[in-house]
Amino acid sequence: AEPVLKVAYAGSMGALMDKALGPAIQQQAHVQYQGQGAGAYGLARLLAAKQISADVFVSITPGPMQVLQKAGLVGVAVPVASTQMVIAYSPQSRYAKDFEAAAAGRTPWYEVLQKPGVKFGRTDPKTDPQGRNIVFAMLLAQTYYKQPGLAKAILGPVVNPSQIFAEPSLLSRLESGQIDASSGYLSAVISHKLPYIRLPNEINLSDPNLAATWYDKAHFDITQPDGKTETLSTQPLVFYAAVLKNAPNPKAGEAFIKLMRSPQGQAMFKRYGYSEPKGGDLR
Amino acid sequence: MSRMPVTPLDSATTADIASHPPADGAARRAWVVAAFGLAGLAFLALPFLGLVISTPWGQLQLQQGDLGALRVSVGYTVLAVTLVMGFGTPVAWWLARSSFRGKWVVELLVLLPLLTPPLAMGLLLTMSYGPYSWLGQPLGKLGLSLTNTPAAFLLAQIYGSAPYYIVAARSAFEGVPRDLEQISLTLGSSPWRTFWRITLPLSSLGLGAGVALAWVRALGEFGIVLIIAYYPQGLPVKLWVNLQDTGLSAVYPLLWLFFLIGLPLPLLMGALSR
Amino acid sequence: MSRMPVTPLDSATTADIASHPPADGAARRAWVVAAFGLAGLAFLALPFLGLVISTPWGQLQLQQGDLGALRVSVGYTVLAVTLVMGFGTPVAWWLARSSFRGKWVVELLVLLPLLTPPLAMGLLLTMSYGPYSWLGQPLGKLGLSLTNTPAAFLLAQIYGSAPYYIVAARSAFEGVPRDLEQISLTLGSSPWRTFWRITLPLSSLGLGAGVALAWVRALGEFGIVLIIAYYPQGLPVKLWVNLQDTGLSAVYPLLWLFFLIGLPLPLLMGALSR
Amino acid sequence: MHIRADIQQPIVLQAEFEVHGFTVLLGASGEGKSTLLKAIAGLVPAQTEPFDGLPPQRRPVGYLPQGHALFPHLRAWENVAYALGGSLRAQQAPARELLAAVGLVRQADLRPAQLSGGQQQRVALARALARRPQILLLDEPTSALDASTRDEVMAELVSRMHKLSIPALAATHDAHLAAMADWMVLLDGRRVVQQGRPRDVFAGPATIQAAALLGYRNRFTATVLKHEPQCNCTVLRWDAAAISLRVPMQPQLAPGGVIDWVVPADDVRLPPIKEQELRPSENPVLGRVEHLMVRGANTTAAMRCGDALLWMHAPYRLADHHGLALGQELTVDIRAGHVQCWGREG
Amino acid sequence: MHIRADIQQPIVLQAEFEVHGFTVLLGASGEGKSTLLKAIAGLVPAQTEPFDGLPPQRRPVGYLPQGHALFPHLRAWENVAYALGGSLRAQQAPARELLAAVGLVRQADLRPAQLSGGQQQRVALARALARRPQILLLDEPTSALDASTRDEVMAELVSRMHKLSIPALAATHDAHLAAMADWMVLLDGRRVVQQGRPRDVFAGPATIQAAALLGYRNRFTATVLKHEPQCNCTVLRWDAAAISLRVPMQPQLAPGGVIDWVVPADDVRLPPIKEQELRPSENPVLGRVEHLMVRGANTTAAMRCGDALLWMHAPYRLADHHGLALGQELTVDIRAGHVQCWGREG
Ligand SMILES: [Mg+2]
Ligand SMILES: [Mg+2]
Ligand SMILES: [Mg+2]
16 A cells, blocks of 8 residues: 555645645655644644644644644744635625625725624634634734724624634534624635635735734733733744654655645645745744 | 153154253353453553553643633533433433334434534534524524523533433333333322322433433533534533643643543442442 | 222321312323423424525535545444444443442443543543554554554544443343243253344344444544544544535535435334334 | 223223122133223223223222232332322321221331232232222232232232222132122123122033133033933033033034033032943043042042043042042043033034 | 252252152242252252252253243244254254144244243243253243133143153142142241152141141141140140130140141031030131132131131032021031141240
8 A cells, every 4th residue: 555644734724635735745656645634733732742643744823833843843844835814704694795895895894893793703712823813913903994992892802702613613604604704714715615805914914024013013912721821922824834753754744845835736725725935944 | 860761752852962062162152252341341441541541640730711611511511411301301201101103203303413423413503503593593583692602502412412311211211110100190199290209210210320321421512512612611622622722731630520520420320220 | 979988997098089180280281291392302303404404405416535435434334333242242241141349340441431522532542542652652563553544443433332332232131031041051052052042132122222323323423533533534524524625515415425324223223123 | 880891992892790899800811801990990091981081090999900019119108108199208197097907007117029919919909098999990919919828818808898898890810719709790702791699600601711711621512412302401422532411401502513511620520420320310421530639628630531631629538438549540420410501603 | 859959149048859750849939949940950059969060051951930931032843943952943843843742733833922821831841841851840830820721731731741751840839739749848948848748748737837838728826725634635725716725635835835736728617516515626616707708519718716717618518508608607616636736946
């Protein structure tokens, strides 16, 4: 049988991995591709605790990758793609018309989200990068549009039980029309064929060049499990990949990273709604 | 002692006692079976032995919110099991005491939630009880939201545990002789008093086993809860959050806490039934 | 017809027949109970009704790999249930036929995997069978990897279904009169032949129910599988992957496929037991 | 008391009969005796008289099902107190009085499992009496009693019923119990075939099936040979034993027809007849003693006569005097007047 | 055949006795009769003679447990074929032959639930005989039989045993069955208290418990008043009835001591004694008839004598002649020679 290549990746990348990159590497490197997608932090913790094993780990934002670096399982991680925050909405929503208008730039999107009765969904800022990023995006929008209180008005408290859902169910919930709008990565929203509202670069966290000067102005506090308060800062929405030091099949892992960085791989990324890698290696 | 002649049957009896397999062959087989059984038990026990080995006993420390999760889990599980008993008992009694055409449909309905994988069950519940669903919308107008609310948490636990309770309670009721219920009626007791004073005490052990099972299933329910009630956070979701947040070290104390509150009821029921 | 005097007991009988509750009060209560039961049933049925409503019947289309997942699920579930029967039957038989001090420990061991939430069970299994664990490491050196392999998939299914089978099989065996087994021995049959020709046929309905339950549990097992055997992908994990990759529309056909293969066995067993 | 019941489910059964004092309803297994009692108690849907239309809890009947059906989780006194209604504790004193009335003062605190069959029955009786029933219904009252004490326990029960003067209807397949009754009702083919005082019924069963129910062991078939008006008798051919029998004239039987006949085991007579003294009313029967049982002053024997087995009872002294022994050849006498016949229909 | 069994678990029971032909082991419920049979069959751990140390499947015994225990999922012939070993189909012909030998040709294809109690017993017998056992063990063989056919079925079983000449040991609490036996063994207080031919055992029970087992209804206590050597008798005071009784001299009984005594119901004599003809061996007893049962040629009556109930059997003709009726006052005779006494220990 062909050797196995195990890829653990941030759950939002499922469509790209399973339908494009996976089949491609199977052909190229004559390996059997096995992808495992889940919350990036969850996967990183399981890998760090050696509860599961993988050859390649693909993380969104540096955070999960840094968990593995701290555990000594990863040396240098390379950027392979980037994405941006968008607001996805449900075409069945009774506010769909308003969202369409916002997507076309005719009305400010933040006003639509503040309409009474709009149900907004996001993921857990404690465990999921996306959950943190939507909070940053709203904080940035507050400054960008000079709308004090915007973040609070749309999101409520940082941990707002009426908005936070487990990651796997968020977009399905939107699809089945059980919420009106939700946070999302552009890439994932495209795979799910959902309509969305693009956000300006100053808000969508996609540009590492804006990190130092602009993104870093957004901070929020979160209570750590040990009870201490931690102040979080933005991390660029870049996908990093690395071969694990305890990879059962490091060669195939290297080949996979090479594929992702090749023009062929980048074309696939683009097809699935991702942008080009931004910023430097993660050490 | 000589074998006596079996006069009219001599021609018919062709079996010879000595033709039965020798005792040592049987003994060997008995050992093989016993070995299978013991291996099975050891196999079931292994992961728990592994847990005992792996647990860093020195540094077992609860995370922030763990006790809150404990409170949520215990509180709502008690409520969920009570509700399950409330509507599951009549259903079980009905299944035990009636026979009618199409009963299999009812049995199927009871089995369906048990059969559906939890993730799918969670999605199904979202489809029916979500804020914009055919059921959720009218309920929402009445002020009852069934997403990320205590009511949603209960809903998840109820769907996860009710079938187990109903199946157990049904066989408990089937074990109560109808004679005794009938005699109670003829003694002037109403069906209501008969149920409370005769049927219930006589099926109490079986019902207790059903309650214990429902307790365990509701307490441990994860897949459904994750989808429709991320909040309020009970122990299983907290386990998942701790894992992602902090890693495995934050899981051990919660796991032991879970066993500590989950096991006593089933163990008590086991002890009583002996 | 006049009431006859109950001569020596007149002073003792203080109860009056007329003091029993009137029939219409009882009827009202009966209706309340029936309403509870029917409400419970309707409640259990709702999400499935919702599924029927929500399913886009026109565009039910299987995703790539769905049939592969079906093959994996059915194939390994058959194998897992066979293995569970193989080691669970002796354990159940032992629990049914022996009584000894400390039996509760064995019962606890059987119940533990049923009690542990699936996610935690998955973690426990990696602690013991993971590639770097106390058991997984030596096993790995022997070439047996228990993560993301068919063996791991089986492992997850076995832990998820064995307790249910054992509990059901135990009570099936307890329902076989010992008299019949003993008479078989005195008729010259070995314990082995007795088991196969008497005990097994007489407990077959109960065992069948246990097999049906194990089948359903193993087929639907998600939490454990997700942690230790993301591959090979069976239906429940494929459901999850489809949900992540494509969305809800890719879940419906899989869910119906799942019911289609999961339900016949339990329904058949239900039909046979009547 | 006049009883009528019209049952459609689970079996079809119409019955109408009288209950006088302790009445035994005798029928084979499966005749629907239990169903009939349940119908009277309101436990089976049926039209009944009396109590028609009432739910079971409002019918003034005391029902004692087969096996007594004491509540196993309640003590003896609690079983009785339960029937008195209200809280058990409040009814403790009257419950204990009722138990005392059936002679169970000391057993009041025991659980059913700790009581003998007879004691259980008395608790069930006290419990049934607690509601001052107008009739007692007993289903197979002897079935849970030890063989060694059965007759005593039942005799005591019957005399207790007489003292209480509550009519009682006991369903059974045990003809022994019927012998103690004031009145008996025979159920056969899902209908009442005979009722009357036990002496009369035992002496003159209405059908061959009734005779079987009543415990007549000597039931045989025969062919009608001819009528002999000169001795006012009919001659039968007992085919199984290849013997001719003279019985009182039965003009309604056509020669050549098959009939059933019985003779009570008590009426098969020792000593053997001397041929020369034979009278037309005597039927000598030759056979070999195949079974012989002696208990106390009585002997029971069974003689093999061809393919048939003829049972007889005799006082031991008589049997001993004639040297009755296993394997012995013997001629006994069946008097014509003791034979009863029924023609077969169709 | 000599039987010995030493059981420690689940009860402690040592027993040693003979089995001759059809032997009945008579004992009350709970005496361990079933356990003893199981021990002989090897189903309960015990030291036994014969067959010691063999597993049950190697002991040449035919065991018929209570309720017959036919395999419900097998047809009658399959039940028998199962005991012949090997595949059922291969043994069909011999199995059917064995069934034919017990008269069940036509029932061979039926399931146990479709058979009557007596037919089930015959299938169980055929099945037990299939292995050519050296002894048959029957546990409560009458318990699953209808009262109306019990005696016939058992009589047939006993005569079948005699034909087969296989020794059989039947455990029962039913003294009726013992009357049919060739030999009987009495179990009381977990030990064998008496064994012998039924006639002898019934005539002379060894203890008061044995008398109870044997069905003696008239069991009473009395106080020894004095010995009267002149009439070679001992005088007792029957306290419950407030009557003095003369019984044959019992020198071992100390005056003032409490004793148990019995008199067979057959030996309580009508007609009433005329006072002037009273002999020392006669004990007139006055009472009131409380129960009266007539069945066929026999009458059973119970007389109330103070607190005691005295049972008597009499031929119907005699009872009729003396006008025996419920509530009638009556003096009967208990002859000294018919009374048996046992002193109480301690
Ligand atoms: Mg993610
Ligand atoms: Mg009945
Ligand atoms: Mg017994």
